[in-house]
Amino acid sequence: MVAREYNVAILGATGAVGTRLIAQLAESKVPVKHLKLLASPRSAGKKLLFKGEALTVEATTPESFNDVDLVLASGGGAVSHQFAPEAVKHGAVVVDNSSYWRMHDDVPLVVPEVNEAALNNHHGIIANPNCSTTQMVVALEPIRRAYGLRRVIVSTYQAASGAGQSALEELKTQTDAYNRGEEMVANILPVKGAAKHYPLAYNLLPQIDVFEADGYTHEEWKMIHETKKIMFGDKNSKAVKVTGTAVRVPVPIGHGETVYFETDDHAGATTEGIQKALSQAAGVVLEDDPKSQLYPQPIHAEGKRETFVGRVRPDLESDDAFHMWVVSDNLLKGAAWNTVQIAERLVALDLVRVPKNAINRFETL
Amino acid sequence: MVAREYNVAILGATGAVGTRLIAQLAESKVPVKHLKLLASPRSAGKKLLFKGEALTVEATTPESFNDVDLVLASGGGAVSHQFAPEAVKHGAVVVDNSSYWRMHDDVPLVVPEVNEAALNNHHGIIANPNCSTTQMVVALEPIRRAYGLRRVIVSTYQAASGAGQSALEELKTQTDAYNRGEEMVANILPVKGAAKHYPLAYNLLPQIDVFEADGYTHEEWKMIHETKKIMFGDKNSKAVKVTGTAVRVPVPIGHGETVYFETDDHAGATTEGIQKALSQAAGVVLEDDPKSQLYPQPIHAEGKRETFVGRVRPDLESDDAFHMWVVSDNLLKGAAWNTVQIAERLVALDLVRVPKNAINRFETL
Incomplete structure (x- = not known):
C-alpha cells in the first residue's frame, strides 16, 4: 500500500507566521504531494522556497481550494472567516491560526500535547489557539494530570512578533531611533487600526488586542476561555478559575509568563513532583536550576519548538499553590509549529478528510 | 525664630540614584545649609552641580560626618553597613537606600504615604524600601484603608536602572550591538558579580538579585517582607499573604507591576470604589480609561515622582478580588524621591536628631 500524500495550501504564506509554516512543514512528517502558497493579491507573484524549490505565491480565491486536502491558515480573522468555509466546501481540512473559529462549538481547539483526542470530532476546521494560551497549557497539562488544577493567575510578557511582522519591524525602527536620540514613531502597536499608538521600544504596553466592556483585553479573554476549552472541554x-493580565514587552520573539497555580486540595503536589511531571512531559523542557542560574529566556527559546519551564517553587503563603516561569517561541509553538503539529497528528490518525455531513456546516458571509 | 537649616551629606553621590538624590534635594522643602557629596575614593574630585553650584565629590571616611545633620545614603549595602553607624555616632540621621538595614527591628522602613508615623520611633537610621516594593505599597495602601487587604500576588516588569548605572549602560550597548548584527556582551546583569551573565536587550531575565535556598530570589523575598513591614508593621x-515573581525587562527606567489582590471578605470593594480611593490618594495618579487607551507606561512615568495606576478591574472568577497595573520611576519614587520625601517629613516633624540612647545602637564591623 502506498502511503497517502497530501496537497497542502498555506493561506497567508508571506507573514511572520506564514513563512514559518513553510519551514515547519518542510521539516515535518506531513507527506506533501504539492504545496500551494496563498496570500492577498498584493503578495501574489512573490517567490518563496519550500524544500529548495521556489514556489510562486498566488492570490487567494474560492477556487484556490480545488484539489487541496489540507489548508494551514494564517491570514488573520477576516481571511479565515471568508475562506475556511470555502476550503471545507471544496473538501479540504483547515487548521486555522486565527481567532475567528476558536470558540465555535463544532471547531476543536487543539494543542496536541493536551487534547489531541478532540481532533476525532472535527468537521473540517480545527483551530490553533492563541500563542500565549498554547505555551501555558503545555506547561499546565502535566501538572493537571498529576495533581489536578483549581486555579491559574497568569501575567504575560509578550513579544512584538505576536502582533505580526510589521510590529516586529516597528520595534527595531523605534529602538534605532531612540538610540540615535530621535523621536520614536508608533503606527502599529498596541493594536493595528486602534485610535492611539504608543512606542513599544524601551516601554511596556498593558494592552494586547482591543478592550472588552469589562475592562479586560481580548487577549486576556482568550487566555481565560481558550484555556478552559482546551484543558476542560468547555470554554466556560x-x-x-483562570485569570490574568497580558502585557507587551520590547522583545522581538518569545513570550514569557509568570504562572501562579493551585492544584487540587490535598493532592500531594510538591515542587519536586511538579518538576518530575514537567521533565517527562511531551513538548516541555524543564530549565530549572537556580543554583546554576538556569531558567528559561526568550533569546534561548527562539527558533525552538518546545515550551521551556523554570522557577518552579511553592507559594510560601498558601497550601497546594505554586509558581512557575514559562517561555516559548510565540511564532513556533505559539503558532506555526502547533499548526503543523496538528497537521502531523491529522495525518497519523488518518483524519485529513471532511465528514460528508459537515461540508456546509460553516457559513460564509 | 529662624528656621533650622541642615548640613546634608549624600553618600554614593555619583550613581544613578545619587545624581537623582542631588536633583530631588534641590527641588525639595529641605532647608540645606551645606551639602557634602561623598563617594568612593575612585570618584573623589569629580564635580557635580547642586542649585547651580559646582560641588566637589569627596572620598567617604568616618570623619566625613562631622557637623553633618542628615545623610542620604545610596552607596549600596556594604557602604551603608560600614558608614551608617559612623554617621549616627557623629549625630547624623541617615536615610538609607540600601537593603542592609531594612529588616533591623530598630530601623523604620518608610514610605511616607503609607507609614509616616513610623518615623517617630527612629534611632538614627531610617530605611528606604526596595523600588518595586515602594510603588506597590503606594498603590495598595489606599485600597487597604478602604476595604482591607488579605492577599497580594505580584509580577514585576523591572527596568535595567534598578541594577544601577552600569546595567543601564549595558542595556544600551547590547541593543546597539544586536541592531548592528553583532554579538551582545553581558557583564553586569542579572546580578553584578554572579557566576553567569545574560543579555537583557530584547530578552527577559527572571532573576533579580541572588537566589535564596527556597527558590525565590532575594528581590522577591524583599517584596514579601518589606510590604508586610511597611503596611502591617511586622516583616512576618x-x-x-504576599507573593510574586520578579522579572527584569529591557526597559531603561520605570518598573511595571501586575498586581492581583483580595480585599477583606464582604468589605464591599468595587472597581469604582477602588478607583475613587486611588484617585484621592497622595502620590498616586489614576490613569485608567480603557476606552481611550489610557493606562500607565514607563516612558510616561520617567522623571515623575508619582505612582501611576490603571487597568483596575474585578477578578471575574473570585469574589473580593481585583487586578491592577502599577508603574513608577524606579529611580525617583523607587529610590531618590522617596528618600528626599522622608527627609522632608523628618524636617517637618522636627525629627532630624539622633536620640541620645541610640548613638551606639548600630554596630559597625
Whole structure:
C-alpha cells in the first residue's frame, strides 16, 4: 500500500507566521504531494522556497481550494472567516491560526500535547489557539494530570512578533531611533487600526488586542476561555478559575509568563513532583536550576519548538499553590509549529478528510 | 525664630540614584545649609552641580560626618553597613537606600504615604524600601484603608536602572550591538558579580538579585517582607499573604507591576470604589480609561515622582478580588524621591536628631 500524500495550501504564506509554516512543514512528517502558497493579491507573484524549490505565491480565491486536502491558515480573522468555509466546501481540512473559529462549538481547539483526542470530532476546521494560551497549557497539562488544577493567575510578557511582522519591524525602527536620540514613531502597536499608538521600544504596553466592556483585553479573554476549552472541554468551565493580565514587552520573539497555580486540595503536589511531571512531559523542557542560574529566556527559546519551564517553587503563603516561569517561541509553538503539529497528528490518525455531513456546516458571509 | 537649616551629606553621590538624590534635594522643602557629596575614593574630585553650584565629590571616611545633620545614603549595602553607624555616632540621621538595614527591628522602613508615623520611633537610621516594593505599597495602601487587604500576588516588569548605572549602560550597548548584527556582551546583569551573565536587550531575565535556598530570589523575598513591614508593621505579618515573581525587562527606567489582590471578605470593594480611593490618594495618579487607551507606561512615568495606576478591574472568577497595573520611576519614587520625601517629613516633624540612647545602637564591623 502506498502511503497517502497530501496537497497542502498555506493561506497567508508571506507573514511572520506564514513563512514559518513553510519551514515547519518542510521539516515535518506531513507527506506533501504539492504545496500551494496563498496570500492577498498584493503578495501574489512573490517567490518563496519550500524544500529548495521556489514556489510562486498566488492570490487567494474560492477556487484556490480545488484539489487541496489540507489548508494551514494564517491570514488573520477576516481571511479565515471568508475562506475556511470555502476550503471545507471544496473538501479540504483547515487548521486555522486565527481567532475567528476558536470558540465555535463544532471547531476543536487543539494543542496536541493536551487534547489531541478532540481532533476525532472535527468537521473540517480545527483551530490553533492563541500563542500565549498554547505555551501555558503545555506547561499546565502535566501538572493537571498529576495533581489536578483549581486555579491559574497568569501575567504575560509578550513579544512584538505576536502582533505580526510589521510590529516586529516597528520595534527595531523605534529602538534605532531612540538610540540615535530621535523621536520614536508608533503606527502599529498596541493594536493595528486602534485610535492611539504608543512606542513599544524601551516601554511596556498593558494592552494586547482591543478592550472588552469589562475592562479586560481580548487577549486576556482568550487566555481565560481558550484555556478552559482546551484543558476542560468547555470554554466556560467552572472546574478551573483562570485569570490574568497580558502585557507587551520590547522583545522581538518569545513570550514569557509568570504562572501562579493551585492544584487540587490535598493532592500531594510538591515542587519536586511538579518538576518530575514537567521533565517527562511531551513538548516541555524543564530549565530549572537556580543554583546554576538556569531558567528559561526568550533569546534561548527562539527558533525552538518546545515550551521551556523554570522557577518552579511553592507559594510560601498558601497550601497546594505554586509558581512557575514559562517561555516559548510565540511564532513556533505559539503558532506555526502547533499548526503543523496538528497537521502531523491529522495525518497519523488518518483524519485529513471532511465528514460528508459537515461540508456546509460553516457559513460564509 | 529662624528656621533650622541642615548640613546634608549624600553618600554614593555619583550613581544613578545619587545624581537623582542631588536633583530631588534641590527641588525639595529641605532647608540645606551645606551639602557634602561623598563617594568612593575612585570618584573623589569629580564635580557635580547642586542649585547651580559646582560641588566637589569627596572620598567617604568616618570623619566625613562631622557637623553633618542628615545623610542620604545610596552607596549600596556594604557602604551603608560600614558608614551608617559612623554617621549616627557623629549625630547624623541617615536615610538609607540600601537593603542592609531594612529588616533591623530598630530601623523604620518608610514610605511616607503609607507609614509616616513610623518615623517617630527612629534611632538614627531610617530605611528606604526596595523600588518595586515602594510603588506597590503606594498603590495598595489606599485600597487597604478602604476595604482591607488579605492577599497580594505580584509580577514585576523591572527596568535595567534598578541594577544601577552600569546595567543601564549595558542595556544600551547590547541593543546597539544586536541592531548592528553583532554579538551582545553581558557583564553586569542579572546580578553584578554572579557566576553567569545574560543579555537583557530584547530578552527577559527572571532573576533579580541572588537566589535564596527556597527558590525565590532575594528581590522577591524583599517584596514579601518589606510590604508586610511597611503596611502591617511586622516583616512576618500573617495579616496579609504576599507573593510574586520578579522579572527584569529591557526597559531603561520605570518598573511595571501586575498586581492581583483580595480585599477583606464582604468589605464591599468595587472597581469604582477602588478607583475613587486611588484617585484621592497622595502620590498616586489614576490613569485608567480603557476606552481611550489610557493606562500607565514607563516612558510616561520617567522623571515623575508619582505612582501611576490603571487597568483596575474585578477578578471575574473570585469574589473580593481585583487586578491592577502599577508603574513608577524606579529611580525617583523607587529610590531618590522617596528618600528626599522622608527627609522632608523628618524636617517637618522636627525629627532630624539622633536620640541620645541610640548613638551606639548600630554596630559597625
